[in-house]
Amino acid sequence: MIRHIIKLVWNRKKSVSLLLVEIFLSFIVAFVVGDILITAAINYAGPIGYDYENLYDVRIGVPGGKPFGKLGAENSAKYLLLLSEMKSFPGVREVSYVSGNIPYGRMRISSVFDYNGKAIDGGYNYVDDEFLAAMGMSLIEGRWFGPEDNAAIDKPIIIDEVLRTRIFGEGRAVGESLLDKIEDDQGERTEKYNIIGVVSTFRPEGELGDTEGEFFLRQLWDDSSYIPLAAMVRVHEGTSVSFELNLQRRLSALAPGFDFRILPLSEAREAKLQEEGVAILTPLVIAVFLLFNVALGLFGIFWQSISRRRGEIGLRRALGANSRTLPLQIWGETVALGTLAILAGIPVAVNLAVLGISKPIGTPVFFLSLVCAGGLIYLILTVCALYPSSLATRIQPAEALHDE
Numbered sequence: 001m002i003r004h005i006i007k008l009v010w011n012r013k014k015s016v017s018l019l020l021v022e023i024f025l026s027f028i029v030a031f032v033v034g035d036i037l038i039t040a041a042i043n044y045a046g047p048i049g050y051d052y053e054n055l056y057d058v059r060i061g062v063p064g065g066k067p068f069g070k071l072g073a074e075n076s077a078k079y080l081l082l083l084s085e086m087k088s089f090p091g092v093r094e095v096s097y098v099s100g101n102i103p104y105g106r107m108r109i110s111s112v113f114d115y116n117g118k119a120i121d122g123g124y125n126y127v128d129d130e131f132l133a134a135m136g137m138s139l140i141e142g143r144w145f146g147p148e149d150n151a152a153i154d155k156p157i158i159i160d161e162v163l164r165t166r167i168f169g170e171g172r173a174v175g176e177s178l179l180d181k182i183e184d185d186q187g188e189r190t191e192k193y194n195i196i197g198v199v200s201t202f203r204p205e206g207e208l209g210d211t212e213g214e215f216f217l218r219q220l221w222d223d224s225s226y227i228p229l230a231a232m233v234r235v236h237e238g239t240s241v242s243f244e245l246n247l248q249r250r251l252s253a254l255a256p257g258f259d260f261r262i263l264p265l266s267e268a269r270e271a272k273l274q275e276e277g278v279a280i281l282t283p284l285v286i287a288v289f290l291l292f293n294v295a296l297g298l299f300g301i302f303w304q305s306i307s308r309r310r311g312e313i314g315l316r317r318a319l320g321a322n323s324r325t326l327p328l329q330i331w332g333e334t335v336a337l338g339t340l341a342i343l344a345g346i347p348v349a350v351n352l353a354v355l356g357i358s359k360p361i362g363t364p365v366f367f368l369s370l371v372c373a374g375g376l377i378y379l380i381l382t383v384c385a386l387y388p389s390s391l392a393t394r395i396q397p398a399e400a401l402h403d404e
Contacts, residue, residue: 019301023341023377026294030373031349033287035358038365038372040208040280049160049202050103051136052265054093054239057102058086058231058247061259073223078255080221085254086231089247091239096134097221097228100125101204101214103135104268108205111215113193114179115167122163122213123204126226131216132199134232142174142197145218149196156218157193160202163213173198193217206269208276232265291380298384334385335378342374349373 060082062075071079079097086095100109101123111124131137132144140161149156157178164173178193202214219225235243244262251260349370352358359365 019298020337020341020344022294022297023338023381024345026291026380027342027345027373027377028348029287029290030376031345031369032352032358033284034369034372034376035365036280036283038368039210039359040276042365043203043210044207046203046207046211047201048103048207049135049137049200052103052269054235054237055135055265056233056235056244056247057104057263057265057268058233058251059102059261059263060228060230061261062227069227071221071223071225071227075227076221076223076225078258079228082251082254083221083231085250086233086247089250091235091243092233093236094130094134094234096128096131096232097219098125098127098131098230098232099219099226099228100127102230102232103204103265104206104272105204110212111180113215114181115176118167120163120167120178120213122159122215123202125214125216126219126228127216128219128221131232134234136234137202138200140198140200141172142195144197144199145216149218152194154192154194156196158197158199158216159195160199160214160216162201162211163215164198166213206272206276208273208280291376295380295384298381331382331385334381338377338381342377345373346370 083095083097086092101107109124110121113120113122127145129145129147132139141164142158144158145156154177159167159173167173168176173195174197176195178195180191180193182189182191199216201211203209203211204214219228221228233247244264248260248262251258349358349366350361353361353366358369
């Protein structure tokens with residue numbers, strides 16, 4: 001039966017060539033959309049590594065519009081004064097400066113460290129000793145920064161669980177060292193960093209962001225520290241809605257030349273999810289529209305094909321073909337067409353993975369996207385062939401007499 005169906009499809013290859021192209025393109029579209037949706041679902045279900053509730057993002061705009069660089073003596077005093085004021089402000093539990101990848105922000109800062117000759121890329125964050133408590137993060141190995149690091153020979157560094165797995169697998173990370181190659185006015189030099197702790201997976205881009213791995217470096221916000229981009233302020237539960245306005249007025253009074261923007265992290269999260277949700281739903285809507293139009297086209301083609309083959313089907317009935325097996329045969333021809341198109345589409349899907357457009361080959365997302373795309377194509381073909389194949393059962397053997 002299978003051999004017979006393949007032979008029928010092969011004999012009609014010219015008449016079904018356009019149909020094969022439509023199914024092929026539908027498979028590619030379904031694969032790409034499946035990759036996007038499955039990746040988003042997996043990311044959303046994963047941990048983000050911090051608690052966004054009761055947390056404020058106090059963004060600090062520096063005079064002159066240059067947020068990067070060293071603090072210097074004058075700015076250092078101003079920033080320490082602001083930090084002290086925020087810590088003593090009514091309703092505040094924890095405050096921490098950060099210069100790096102701010103949760104739900106729009107900026108990504110990354111750097112490359114070296115471990116035994118292997119380049120390790122990850123997010124780059126300058127934080128202080130209070131950052132762990134302010135963000136509600138959790139340690140899974142070692143410790144966080146503290147006063148004991150003041151006299152350390154090698155600079156301390158903390159990584160998240162993603163980087164630990166990438167570098168050490170299931171092994172222990174604390175006590176290992178990373179190298180940072182720096183090029184500046186003094187030439188090229190190498191600084192050594194000692195890993196003192198590992199935190200849970202930290203995803204500053206939020207629930208729909210990828211797990212890329214993060215480095216955390218210690219800052220004391222003194223003259224040689226980098227300018228902090230924001231302060232993460234954790235407040236007590238039930239803090240008044242007037243907190244934002246009162247805090248902004250107080251900070252503006254202390255630093256008239258600075259520009260402060262205060263936003264609850266929960267609101268930043270909602271805005272980020274809406275923005276990324278639109279980016280995901282747009283190709284999904286386009287794909288659904290395309291697949292719906294393809295399905296209508298396939299339905300019409302199958303219907304027309306049955307109408308053209310009335311004589312052939314009538315002759316089969318006259319030769320003793322069972323009316324119950326005719327829909328199965330037509331469905332089999334449809335599945336054979338779909339299989340040929342899917343087999344042609346798999347190399348394209350592999351190329352998309354190689355080019356980095358989809359998830360890499362070998363990952364669960366890649367194979368699951370292939371399976372879902374293939375299953376969707378077979379489902380569409382089955383639905384489109386249901387009614388036309390049922391028409392075949394109504395064709396009587398006498399229909400063959402109308403054809404030569």
